[in-house]
Amino acid sequence: MDGPRAGLARAVARLAEALDNLRELSQGLHPAALSRGGLEPALRTLARRLVVPVALHPDVGGRLAEEIEVAAYFVVSEALANAANHAHASLIDVRATARADARELTLRDDGTGGADPARGSGLFGLIDRVDALGGRIGIASPPGEGTALHVRLPLAAF
Numbered sequence: 001m002d003g004p005r006a007g008l009a010r011a012v013a014r015l016a017e018a019l020d021n022l023r024e025l026s027q028g029l030h031p032a033a034l035s036r037g038g039l040e041p042a043l044r045t046l047a048r049r050l051v052v053p054v055a056l057h058p059d060v061g062g063r064l065a066e067e068i069e070v071a072a073y074f075v076v077s078e079a080l081a082n083a084a085n086h087a088h089a090s091l092i093d094v095r096a097t098a099r100a101d102a103r104e105l106t107l108r109d110d111g112t113g114g115a116d117p118a119r120g121s122g123l124f125g126l127i128d129r130v131d132a133l134g135g136r137i138g139i140a141s142p143p144g145e146g147t148a149l150h151v152r153l154p155l156a157a158f
Contacts, residue, residue, distance in 0.1 A: 061098025087111025115141035
């Protein structure tokens with residue numbers, strides 16, 4: 001069982017994450033780390049903010065169209081928050097892969113699973129964001145086995 005220090009550390013980390021999110025919202029919904037350096041450093045910033053360990057493998061292939069970078073960033077951000085706050089994951093693996101015609105994101109956690117977009121979760125928003133760019137998202141989340149997301153964002157329209 002977690003002691004008071006562990007609970008306090010989680011609370012402080014969540015408050016810091018909330019403050020960072022508010023800063024990003026106040027800057028016009030465009031994360032500063034993304035503006036400065038692109039998707040790869042922005043993903044590193046997201047991973048560092050999380051209390052849960054994140055194994056990050058970013059191969060984004062350089063700067064992308066703003067729409068793709070922003071969508072990828074927010075997909076990873078929401079998935080990390082879901083894994084940490086709702087699935088109680090102890091490890092999250094994030095992979096970004098550059099393809100000639102797309103960028104792919106694969107996120108896996110070892111949490112409780114059972115995520116279902118039909119129940120009004122944040123996953124529904126991710127699906128909408130990816131669909132709006134002509135992308136695809138696959139979600140596998142069997143109860144008790146963690147959650148896996150695979151996202152493909154096409155570059156052709158940009």
